[in-house]
Amino acid sequence: MSLVGKKFPSIAVDAISEMGDNLKINILEEAVNNNKKVVLFWYPKDFTFVCPTELHAFQAALPEFEKRNTIVIGASCDTNEVHFAWLNTPKNNGGIEGITYPILADTNRNLANILGILDIESTEYSEETDSVIIEGSNVTYRATYLIDETGKIFHESVNDMPLGRNVNEYLRMVDAYTHIQEKGEVCPANWEAGKEAMSADRISTAEYLSAN
Numbered sequence: 616m617s618l619v620g621k622k623f624p625s626i627a628v629d630a631i632s633e634m635g636d637n638l639k640i641n642i643l644e645e646a647v648n649n650n651k652k653v654v655l656f657w658y659p660k661d662f663t664f665v666c667p668t669e670l671h672a673f674q675a676a677l678p679e680f681e682k683r684n685t686i687v688i689g690a691s692c693d694t695n696e697v698h699f700a701w702l703n704t705p706k707n708n709g710g711i712e713g714i715t716y717p718i719l720a721d722t723n724r725n726l727a728n729i730l731g732i733l734d735i736e737s738t739e740y741s742e743e744t745d746s747v748i749i750e751g752s753n754v755t756y757r758a759t760y761l762i763d764e765t766g767k768i769f770h771e772s773v774n775d776m777p778l779g780r781n782v783n784e785y786l787r788m789v790d791a792y793t794h795i796q797e798k799g800e801v802c803p804a805n806w807e808a809g810k811e812a813m814s815a816d817r818i819s820t821a822e823y824l825s826a827n
Contacts, residue, residue, distance in 0.1 A: 617771065619769065621767070622766045624726065624729045625641060628726050631695040631699055633717075637695055646766045650764050652683070652685040652793075653761070656688075657732060657756070657757065658670070658689065658755070660691060665776075666691075667701075668779055669779055671711065671713075671714070673716070674713060674715065677715065686716075689716060689717070692720075692722055694720050695720045698720055724753070733755055734776070756774060757779070769792050770785075770792070787807060794812060800812035803823060
């Protein structure tokens with residue numbers, strides 16, 4: 616079920632800083648208390664293949680997000696210890712050395728469960744062991760959430776495991792939402808910062824379509 620238009624869940628999650636400091640981060644509070652937008656992106660596992668390319672891509676775009684008053688936070692279900700080991704692995708060896716934004720360690724999967732982004736094919740109760748057997752990797756898909764300064768989710772997307780994200784699209788989405796906030800206009804297909812937007816009425820749409 617989509618969470619767009621709703622407040623991001625208020626839950627504190629373990630995290631680690633670039634220096635290896637153990638943190639507790641509440642995404643909703645990060646947005647509201649700092650009066651900033653937040654990009655929260657989930658990836659399946661540390662020490663894998665597509666994942667480090669995404670973490671470095673978000674790092675490369677970090678100055679652009681900062682210009683847009685936007686915080687970047689990564690997340691997976693790995694532990695802080697595994698995160699720290701990966702942070703200390705050089706880029707030329709598949710590591711994420713040089714990443715400076717915090718990374719959530721949702722090891723108990725509380726937040727991932729609330730968001731519904733875990734790869735769980737099925738669950739089955741076993742009377743013999745009095746336990747629930749899970750089919751699936753039980754790690755997160757490549758889910759991305761854009762949260763505004765009030766804590767409202769204004770964009771969400773979920774990619775399957777092999778599909779890396781285009782970080783520029785999230786910059787575009789932040790630009791579009793900021794334009795809507797500031798100008799009260801709506802942004803048409805393929806809109807980019809500096810391009811013409813529209814009023815939310817039939818006449819403006821007709822004029823835009825005629826010109827484009």
